[in-house]
Amino acid sequence: MTTSDLASRISNRDRRAVARAISLVENDSPEAGELLRALAPRMGHAYRVGITGPPGAGKSTLTSELTKLLRSQGKTVGIIAVDPTSPFTGGALLGDRIRMQEVSMDKGVYVRSMATRGSLGGLSAKAKDAADILDAAGFDFVIFETVGVGQSELDIAKAADTTIVVLVPESGDAVQAMKSGLMEIADFFVVNKSDREGAEQAVRALKTILTMRITHAADEWIPPVLQTTASKNIGIDKMLAEIETHRDHLESTGKLALRRKARERERVRELVEAMLRFDFWTQERSTLLERELDEIMAHKRTSFEVARELVTVSRNA
Ligand SMILES: Nc1nc2c(ncn2[C@@H]2O[C@H](COP(=O)(O)OP(=O)(O)OP(=O)(O)O)[C@@H](O)[C@H]2O)c(=O)[nH]1
Ligand SMILES: [Mg+2]
Known part of the structure; x- marks a missing residue:
């Protein structure tokens, strides 16, 4: 199949073509560059949401519920789940797959897992390329699910238009988030597992930390803190409403274009550095x-x- 055949099948949201294209990117195939070039004019319509947080916080459950809600509104959703390879969280993968399967039977949803194995530096570049492919395929939303540990995962989370940091009520989570750089990238916070004790305290603790950071610029976005119980589908509607509020904010202030431009700047710089290192x-x-x-x-x-x-x-x- 030629690159332009593949590109036109992707624009018709052909799942096998999408899968093939992401594999080309994943395997550093020489055709990938040409394909992305052919798809470029179709990109820029998908709204990108990053969902990150500590292992087991409920990111996949939230992603599935959010996806179902978006589907009920007729929106299509592409999901890029970056698999954690940590032996501590590896066990959750099976459950992940089963949950994701529910939504992935649906034609309007495409789920792709990408592994961190080996190429840590390259993973974030590949996840961004995969998002571009889903964007070109016409998905209305692209969701990145990443575990909020490590620089590569943070980079992927930052490649979103709206980044959601998921925490759980257990004490210390907010402090941990501060240490690992999650505080800086959050457009809003979700305290999931709010059926557990301590959820209100966790929300208060987060809000206290956040007020210390406010700079009082006129168009400053102050990250809200929401509560969800993803496993019972509680709070997902508020989460989607918050994504839309944040999107409106970015659009009305011109920040969306700036954010996307900054993202591309960063991406080119990263690629240049990788190329220099490779050739050096x-x-x-x-x-x-x-x-x-x-x-x-x-x-x-x-x-x-x-x-x-x-x-x-x-x-x-
Ligand atoms: N009690 C409770 N359990 C939940 C809630 N949301 C998710 N869970 C459970 O928490 C476990 C982990 O959920 P996942 O959605 O796999 O979490 P994750 O953040 O995607 O996990 P990793 O991808 O492994 O980091 C599962 O057993 C879920 O059923 C919730 O709101 N309350
Ligand atoms: Mg998960």
Whole structure:
């Protein structure tokens, strides 16, 4: 199949074509670049939502319920679930799959898991490409589900228009979120498992932390804190309403375009860095490094000097 055949099948939301395209991206296939180029004019319509938080917080359950609600309104949904590979959370995967299956039988829903195995650096780039493919395929919403641990996962969560951080009532979760950088990326918080004790306290604790950060700019968005019980489908309607409120805010202030532009800037920079790194260590430079290492060890040159020399060599190459 040619790239343009594949592209036109994707624009008709052909599931097998979508699956194939994401696999091309995942496998670093040379056709992927050409395909994304062919699809580019169709991108930009999907609204991207990131759902992140600690392992087991209920992200998949929330994603499924949110998807069902969106479907009941006639909206189509593409889901990218970034699998946690941690041995502590790996057990939840089976349950995940079963829950996701409910929604994935539906033609208006496409679910894709991407694994963190191996290529941690490359994963966020691939997840963003996969979102672009779902966007070009015409899905109204693209949801990223990632575990809020590690930089790569945070990067994916940040690739959304609206990022939701899911926490649970257990004490310490808010503090943990602060430490792991989740506080900064949240457009709003969801305290899930609100059927458990301590939910109100958790909401209050979060709100207290948030008020300390407010800068009182006129168009500042103050992240709201919602409560849900995803397993009983409680609070999902409020969650969707909040996504829409945030979307309206971004659109009416012009921040959506800025956010998307910032996202692309970051993406190009990341790609440039990856490309430079990939091209940099030629045989010649590796040999030069080895030779200069002896000089460093003999205290005749410094690592800084050697690094600068290597970079200069690359500029001239
Ligand atoms: N009591 C209670 N349990 C819930 C709620 N929401 C989800 N759960 C349960 O919590 C467990 C984990 O839910 P998941 O949706 O798989 O959580 P997750 O955040 O996607 O988990 P990972 O992807 O493994 O990080 C499951 O057993 C759910 O049934 C809730 O609101 N209350
Ligand atoms: Mg999950």
